[in-house]
Amino acid sequence: MKRLATLTLTGVAALALSAAVQAEPDGEAIYNQACMACHMTGAAGAPIKGDEAAWAPRLDQGMETLYTHSIEGFNAMPAKGGFTNLSDEEVKAAVDFMLEPVL
């Protein structure tokens, strides 16, 4: 009986944890997986993470436009960085992570 109770508690904790993960996608992990290849090197003219001069005019468009361009694509920027399996929320989290040093 005691063992069953412990198992149930572990199950509840695991559920709570996965709910927390879903509510807040890990922008850093997503950036590392899907965005870094271009946004760390400037490949194809991508604005580099942390480069204030490159981001300033883009930030002037407003965050909603940046989110939309990231999700739907923009010139050489592929929709969702080419990782179409990402949810819109995950892409937004990656944008937040990428822009954090220049906000």
Ligand code: HEC
């Ligand atoms: C294949 C290379 C590549 C990948 C991968 C990539 N980007 Fe980009 N991104 C670009 C390029 C190139 C531009 C510049 C497009 C332009 O201004 O013409 C850009 C521009 C942007 C912009 C600015 C858009 C604007 O309106 O100025 C944001 C925000 C952005 N990318 C977010 C992301 C995110 C988030 C990811 C990962 C999910 C990602 N990018 C992955 C190439 C890439």
